[in-house]
Amino acid sequence: MKTPGVYVQEIAPVQPILGLPTAVTAFVGRTGHGPAGVAAPVDGQAAFEAAYGPADRAYPLTLAVADFFANGGEAAVIVRLPGDATTQASLDSALAALKQTPFNILYLSPDQIEGDVPVFARETAAAFVVEREAMMILEAPAAWATAKIDEMTVDALGYFSEPQLSRMACYVSRLLDESGPRPSGGAVAGIWARTDRKDGVWTAPAGIRADFASGVPQRFLTDGDNAALSARGLNALRSFPGHDAVIWGVRTLSWVSDTFRYVPARRLVDHIEDSVEGGLARAATQPPSPALFVTVQAQVSAFLTEIWKAGGLMGANAAESFYVVCDMSNNGPYIGQGVLRVDMGLAVQHPAEFVPVSVLVEVAAT
Structure with a gap:
């Protein structure tokens, strides 16, 4: 039952990002x-x-x-x-x-x-x-x-x-x-x-x-x-x-890259990037908006939290293990272009030493 004069926008539940195959x-x-x-x-x-x-x-x-x-x-x-x-x-x-x-x-x-x-x-x-x-x-x-x-x-x-x-x-x-x-x-x-x-x-x-x-x-x-x-x-x-x-x-x-000198680090970053790109594909029908930014931030953070809990990212807590940015600070330049940007930092070797990764996903234009 709705209260007269009050309009409620239903927000779809956050859909989990699923890890894609790693060894095909x-x-x-x-x-x-x-x-x-x-x-x-x-x-x-x-x-x-x-x-x-x-x-x-x-x-x-x-x-x-x-x-x-x-x-x-x-x-x-x-x-x-x-x-x-x-x-x-x-x-x-x-x-x-x-x-x-x-x-x-x-x-x-x-x-x-x-x-x-x-x-x-x-x-x-x-x-x-x-x-x-x-x-x-x-x-x-x-x-x-x-x-x-x-x-x-x-x-x-x-x-x-x-x-x-x-x-x-x-x-x-x-x-x-x-x-x-x-x-x-x-x-x-x-x-x-x-x-x-x-x-x-x-x-x-x-x-x-x-x-x-x-x-x-x-x-x-x-x-x-x-x-x-x-x-x-x-x-x-x-x-x-x-x-x-x-x-x-x-x-x-x-022999140059400290991070990607090692097979597991290289493959983990690829896996996260691929899985986030695939998992956010369903956002393609929605134009960029504050509500979409919140949803995407929650989706990606939940996915990375599971990897951290399993031991894939380094840190005593989630804040030491990764960060996710998806808001107007990094999406402003893409408004109207049908693109959503997600920036991540991944502690693949040491806590709070983040490997920066950016994912661009096509979404509906505003």
Whole structure:
């Protein structure tokens, strides 16, 4: 019952922002058969084999995908390259096929079991993952199985900008099984996915819990080797008693960015940004207004509070862990343009040391 002369505006309840997937992995490379140049999602090894064939050493991608699912991966996207070797044209076509496909991790497979991903392919893909705000797992060069530690450098992988380096991770070395060497990148992506699911995307996918389902590292690495590799932004695959192969490092290739030198920090920020963008999409039917600002502020704060409570953001309280700004102070310039701006600060490494992140969402124009 309404009181005469009093008009009440009903405010819709705050809708929660849901975390989006973090470990959908796009695999690009050769297979024995299957559709070429098409981004096809697969949700398990059986589905992959039905479309592309069983694991076959003639096609390293098939081994990488098998290792992905064996080590905890659940969602993959496959883009088969035609022909016997990766070319610039075939890679460009594959990446174009991925442009409208959601994924979080990119992996390029060598054409041959003891071959390398071409430098031009690494460099092209590095630009692509920056555009898509994704990560790329690089397969270590085959020569690193016997190379001196001092010869293992980021420069040997290609020429990359700092934004690209912060979205790339490389693991030394490949794996070895009873048939010989095999790629390690697919297994690493599976361990990332497994760690995300069990402990959160902010958890380091490394250490004893980051062990492989099968295989051993192709070469033995000492503590000194590990320290030298880490200083260069490279991660070691190591073996210990009771653990045939484990990931022993969480570095990106970046050496400039203090924040994004580490895989978990880079991936957590991406996850938050993606989830906030997706969660605010429903605001698109409303023009900017004080009421909308309050609703959005509450939505984003609630989402970040849950991540903080789970241990993803650092701080003894929410104020030390994040901040959210969505009001006229940052939205004034966008009024009438159909854009909503949300500014966040995320304490991904230390309390009250905020990584600034801005999200722009299209909304109804006033």
